[in-house]
Amino acid sequence: MEFWYKLLEILPFEWAKAGQMIFMKNALLSIILLTPIFALLGTMVVNNRMSFFSDALGHGAFTGVAIGGLLGFVQPISSAVVFSIVFAFLIALIKHKSKMASDTVIGVFSSTAIALGIFLATLGGKSFAKLNTYLIGDILSITPKEILLLAVVLFLVAVFWFLVFNKLLIVSVNPSLAGSRGIHTFWYEVIFSCAVAVIVTVSMSWIGLLVINSFLVLPAASARNIAQNQRQYHILALVFSVFSGVAGLILSYYIETATGSTIVIILAIIFFATYFLRKKFA
Amino acid sequence: MKNVYISENSCQKRSCGLCCTKIKKFGVTLGNTVILKDINLHIHCGELTAIIGPNGAGKSTLIKALLGDIPHTGSLEYVQAQKGSFQVPVMGYVPQNLNLDSTSPTSVLDLFLSCRSNFPAWLIRRKKEVEKVKERLAVVKAQHLIDRRLGALSGGELQRVLLALALDPVPDLLLLDEPVSGIDQNGMELFYETVSALRKDYDLTIILVSHDLDMVQRYADRVVLLNHTVLEVGPPDVVLQSQSFYDTFSLTWHKQEK
Numbered sequence: 368m369e370f371w372y373k374l375l376e377i378l379p380f381e382w383a384k385a386g387q388m389i390f391m392k393n394a395l396l397s398i399i400l401l402t403p404i405f406a407l408l409g410t411m412v413v414n415n416r417m418s419f420f421s422d423a424l425g426h427g428a429f430t431g432v433a434i435g436g437l438l439g440f441v442q443p444i445s446s447a448v449v450f451s452i453v454f455a456f457l458i459a460l461i462k463h464k465s466k467m468a469s470d471t472v473i474g475v476f477s478s479t480a481i482a483l484g485i486f487l488a489t490l491g492g493k494s495f496a497k498l499n500t501y502l503i504g505d506i507l508s509i510t511p512k513e514i515l516l517l518a519v520v521l522f523l524v525a526v527f528w529f530l531v532f533n534k535l536l537i538v539s540v541n542p543s544l545a546g547s548r549g550i551h552t553f554w555y556e557v558i559f560s561c562a563v564a565v566i567v568t569v570s571m572s573w574i575g576l577l578v579i580n581s582f583l584v585l586p587a588a589s590a591r592n593i594a595q596n597q598r599q600y601h602i603l604a605l606v607f608s609v610f611s612g613v614a615g616l617i618l619s620y621y622i623e624t625a626t627g628s629t630i631v632i633i634l635a636i637i638f639f640a641t642y643f644l645r646k647k648f649a
Numbered sequence: 650m651k652n653v654y655i656s657e658n659s660c661q662k663r664s665c666g667l668c669c670t671k672i673k674k675f676g677v678t679l680g681n682t683v684i685l686k687d688i689n690l691h692i693h694c695g696e697l698t699a700i701i702g703p704n705g706a707g708k709s710t711l712i713k714a715l716l717g718d719i720p721h722t723g724s725l726e727y728v729q730a731q732k733g734s735f736q737v738p739v740m741g742y743v744p745q746n747l748n749l750d751s752t753s754p755t756s757v758l759d760l761f762l763s764c765r766s767n768f769p770a771w772l773i774r775r776k777k778e779v780e781k782v783k784e785r786l787a788v789v790k791a792q793h794l795i796d797r798r799l800g801a802l803s804g805g806e807l808q809r810v811l812l813a814l815a816l817d818p819v820p821d822l823l824l825l826d827e828p829v830s831g832i833d834q835n836g837m838e839l840f841y842e843t844v845s846a847l848r849k850d851y852d853l854t855i856i857l858v859s860h861d862l863d864m865v866q867r868y869a870d871r872v873v874l875l876n877h878t879v880l881e882v883g884p885p886d887v888v889l890q891s892q893s894f895y896d897t898f899s900l901t902w903h904k905q906e907k
Contacts, residue, residue: 547742
């Protein structure tokens with residue numbers, strides 16, 4: 368961490384000076400770690416038309432937090448991770464087994480999860496206020512220990528991504544085609560859902576449940592507007608994501624707003640800019 | 650996961666008719682509807698077998714059952730004379746439903762690379778692999794399409810690209826589910842010519858679901874008339890003149906003409 372703090376001193380910002388605003392420096396590092404993960408997973412979320420699905424995963428994570436709180440954990444994140452993995456698996460399974468449209472299945476699960484979460488959190492007349500941090504998120508509260516956790520998760524996601532990306536791409540192009548090449552479509556979907564579930568759950572308290580899905584969907588959706596192949600798609604999504612993250616954090620410091628939503632607004636501006644420019648690249 | 654790669658040479662060396670695919674007592678039931686029952690077929694390699702039949706006859710279902718995509722009863726046996734034993738054939742498949750997401754930023758090269766190796770297609774593009782992909786595409790006269798987006802291809806172009814993909818690695822059994830529409834006459838002609846040449850070059854077993862009886866007549870070695878079960882099997886001339894063929898397609902006017 369010391370190295371990181373030293374590195375930042377070359378920046379011309381007031382908060383970057385030595386010994387000042389440690390929380391800001393922590394937040395900046397965590398944003399730089401978080402945004403690439405979201406960009407990478409987001410490309411596949413959009414490829415597989417799962418943007419509604421990833422939103423539901425966030426709701427499942429919230430229920431997990433509520434259950435963890437009920438069981439008396441101080442840090443309910445670990446129980447939330449377990450619950451959201453179970454939740455992701457269940458959605459994938461029912462989506463696979465039933466003939467119902469997938470948006471209906473997701474809608475059912477999503478609303479059940481959020482209702483159950485609120486029910487459990489307020490059980491016995493407790494106040495909901497302590498859970499607000501999960502809804503809005505506070506990146507400035509991140510500690511060096513949590514940053515280490517993030518780095519580990521980033522590494523795991525990168526390894527995971529390296530191993531399964533190609534298979535997931537074929538599944539997204541045509542499931543039957545994937546099947547004919549010996550790819551077990553269902554299991555790849557499950558693995559991918561679980562990866563998204565973990566990342567959404569882990570980062571929920573810093574980014575905020577209400578806007579977390581935009582972190583996944585918007586960079587990829589913007590990149591998709593102008594990309595012609597997977598390489599451009601990924602590189603653009605990464606650039607958009609990291610740029611918006613860093614710019615949003617610094618902007619939110621000066622204009623005093625919630626960081627998560629500031630980042631999302633910048634992402635949205637990029638989306639509309641690329642949307643109007645898309646014909647030039649087609 | 651299938652990792653059985655067969656080099657092209659060994660395929661060409663295999664002599665014709667010495668391997669065969671036996672479909673035994675195939676049946677598919679979805680819910681309470683019997684879609685296929687009692688399908689028995691014996692297919693030699695180097696043969697182009699066309700499956701014809703009315704809409705809803707279960708043609709695509711048969712292909713999907715062969716792929717193992719949907720549950721079925723009965724068995725698929727693949728016997729190769731050289732190796733002598735039963736084994737799981739390497740399958741190539743060209744899907745019927747070509748309506749891919751037209752906005753997807755996936756190029757032809759991306760698709761091939763992701764099928765060929767485990768290195769993420771967007772991160773690593775080895776020159777050697779790209780050259781190989783060009784060679785594969787040249788087989789179906791589609792090398793110029795390598796950098797195009799899948800969504801930007803015409804129906805015929807996409808079908809050829811998917812055919813090239815199905816031949817990489819060279820399969821034992823090639824399953825083609827022809828789209829009902831969206832392919833122009835030239836594209837269709839080129840497709841059939843390519844498939845017909847492949848059968849001879851690679852000594853493949855080809856099963857093709859077709860909607861174009863004219864093409865079937867010209868290119869198929871054997872025709873299977875399917876309507877929930879096998880009604881007729883034989884050379885095109887025989888099947889297309891048979892009583893069941895007329896009954897199935899209600900071409901009574903044709904008979905009266907005679």
